[in-house]
Amino acid sequence: MAKVLIPTPLRQYADKRDSVEIEGRTVGEVLEALTSQYAELRRHLFNDEGKLRNFVNIYVNDEDIRYLAKEATPVEAGDTLSIVPSIAGGRDGF
Amino acid sequence: MIRIEPQAWEEMVAHARATYPNECCGAMLGRVDNGDKIVQLALRLENAYEGEQRNRYEVRPEDLLVAERRARREGLELVGIFHSHPDADAYFSETDLKNSCPWYSFVVLSVKGGEVDHARSFLPNAEQTGAVEEELIYPR
Numbered sequence: 061m062a063k064v065l066i067p068t069p070l071r072q073y074a075d076k077r078d079s080v081e082i083e084g085r086t087v088g089e090v091l092e093a094l095t096s097q098y099a100e101l102r103r104h105l106f107n108d109e110g111k112l113r114n115f116v117n118i119y120v121n122d123e124d125i126r127y128l129a130k131e132a133t134p135v136e137a138g139d140t141l142s143i144v145p146s147i148a149g150g151r152d153g154f
Numbered sequence: 155m156i157r158i159e160p161q162a163w164e165e166m167v168a169h170a171r172a173t174y175p176n177e178c179c180g181a182m183l184g185r186v187d188n189g190d191k192i193v194q195l196a197l198r199l200e201n202a203y204e205g206e207q208r209n210r211y212e213v214r215p216e217d218l219l220v221a222e223r224r225a226r227r228e229g230l231e232l233v234g235i236f237h238s239h240p241d242a243d244a245y246f247s248e249t250d251l252k253n254s255c256p257w258y259s260f261v262v263l264s265v266k267g268g269e270v271d272h273a274r275s276f277l278p279n280a281e282q283t284g285a286v287e288e289e290l291i292y293p294r
Contacts, residue, residue, distance in 0.1 A: 067222065068186070068231040069257035078226070104257075104280070113280070115255045117215045124215065144219050145257060148203065149250035150177055150210035151239040 062090055064141045073100035087118055088131035090141060105143070115146045156191040156234065156259045156275050157291040158182070165196040166263060167270045170238040174268045176207035181221035182234040182261065191233040191259060197221050210249065211237045234259035234275070241266055246276040246285045254278035259288060 061081045066074045074080060075098070082097070084090030091112075095102040107113050118125045119142040125133045135141070158166070162182065169178045179201050184194040199221065203212040213235065225232045235258050239245070244264040246254075254260060256278050264271040275290035 065222075065226075067257060068225075068233065115253075115282075119215075119219060122216075122219075142219055142222070144215045144222065145255035146213075146215060146253070147179075147218065147235050147255055147258075148210070148212035148253035149237060149247065149260075150203070151242040151245075152209065152247045152249055 061137055062135045062139045062141055064090065064094055065143070067143055067145075070101060070104055070143070073104060074098045084135055086129075086131065086135055087120060087125050087133045087141065090135055091118070091131070117144045117146055118142070119144055155189075155289040155291065156193065156261070158193040158196075158261070158293070159184075160293045162193045162196040163293050165198070166236050166261075169196070169198045170263045170265050170270050171268060173201065173207075173238065174265050175240045177201055177203075177209065177211040177238050177240060178263075179211040179213050179235065179237040181213075181218065181232055182236055182259070183221070183225045183228070183230040184233050185231060186233060193233060195228075195230060196236065197224070208240055212253075232258070234261055236261040236263060238263040238265045238270075244272055244274040246274075246278070246287075250276075251278055251285055252282055254282055254285065256280040260285070261290065 181197045182193040202214040203210040244262040276285040278285040
């Protein structure tokens with residue numbers, strides 16, 4: 061079982077839990093199981109094409125899966141998955 | 155509604171002043187009471203944008219992960235992100251919108267001539283196509 065940490069604003073879609081223990085051999089499998097168990101989470105993490113929203117980053121322990129094998133990244137029992145958004149911006153022009 | 159407590163606000167202002175004329179960014183930690191967000195702790199984050207920082211900021215996801223872990227450790231919640239607009243008003247720009255996330259409040263501080271002038275808070279949608287303003291209460 062891996063532990064998925066649920067960010068505060070998404071806990072309302074996960075029975076108000078701050079973390080969920082989920083089975084899965086890869087990040088993709090864990091996310092699939094997570095969003096099957098908590099269906100409302102799906103639209104917050106995935107877009108209409110079923111891809112992770114572009115601002116959603118997934119970390120396995122301290123590693124960003126973009127630099128591993130993305131959603132095929134293996135997950136071991138005891139691993140912790142974190143959902144972390146990309147955030148940037150700035151005033152336009154000078 | 156989002157309310158920023160004095161100590162957190164002072165930290166946000168100090169960060170915005172220290173980074174002027176560049177943009178600053180940071181995380182806001184606190185609690186949520188009946189849908190109202192109370193910011194009790196502001197954490198300075200490094201502006202990771204590689205390039206001109208007078209009109210851009212970027213939060214490193216790893217830094218946000220650290221902020222999120224600290225919130226959990228201290229029994230707080232990550233409720234928002236703040237950044238500054240040097241010598242510009244506190245509006246939610248096209249760049250802000252295109253690089254936003256709908257999960258958090260986005261507080262923008264207008265800094266004019268090195269001093270914080272005013273602030274506003276915004277809630278972007280999931281498609282990054284629009285943001286609504288939310289009521290912001292902060293010390294003045």
